[in-house]
Every structure is written in structure tokens, then in C-alpha cells.
Amino acid sequence: MVQLSGELQGLQGIENDKKFQNDLELLVKVFKAFRCYYMALTCQGNRQWAEALALYQRAETYINQTEGKQLGDSEFTKYSRVGQDLVHLRSLVNSGKCAAHAQNILGVEDINAAMSGLTVRSKKVCT
Secondary structure, eight states, X not given: OHHHHHHHXXXXXXXXXXXXXXXXXXXXXXXXXXXHHHHHHHHHHTTOHHHHHHHHHHHHHHHHHHTTOOOOOGGGGGGTTHHHHHHHHHHHHXXXXXXXXXXXHXXXXXXXXXXXXXXXXXXXXXO
């Protein structure tokens, strides 16, 4: 979608339509935000915490660039829910950033294995 929208911007006759160009630029940023989010999930699944954090931050940058903007062209009516989707994406990105940051600090490869090695001993206190 990102590549296709880049090609659409270069078509003859469309370069003069500012409304269409603005809507296309907005959609490109939305698609890039989602792409960065899904790439960050993949990096997080591969235990590449630093890369995941960088991709989450890039997704957040794209979300911030699209904030408050609306699609104005009727050609893009099927993308009218973009604002609602970005609000949900922002919350997913924030939670993913927190998780990746915590896992990066802990440096734990497998949290389940690390937690299973812990034991709890109780001390009786005599009074």
C-alpha cells in the first residue's frame, strides 16, 4: 500500500489536486505507522528489544504526524475510520514500548524459565 500510494502521487493529472495529495500523504503515514508496529511485534518476538523499541518510537512519530488530520476526499471513504484506528494503535504502541523496554532492561531471554527457577521460603517469626 505504501508503494502504491507513492506511485499514485506521481500520476499525471493528479499532481495538481492538492486535496487528493494531502489525503494520500495522510494515508501513507497511517500505513507506515501500522507497518512499524507490526515489524516491532516481530522484533519483540525474536527478542530484539532495541530494534522493537526503535520501531515503536517510529510508529509513534507517524501517529503524531497524523494526529488531528481528517481525510477530505470522498475517494477514500473506506478509510474514514482511520482516526479511531490510530487511537487504538497508539495504545498498542505505548504498551508494546513499555514491554520491550522492560524486557530490554531485564535482559531476560525467557521470562518463564527465569521465573520457574525462583523459590519462596517463609520464615517463622517468634514473638
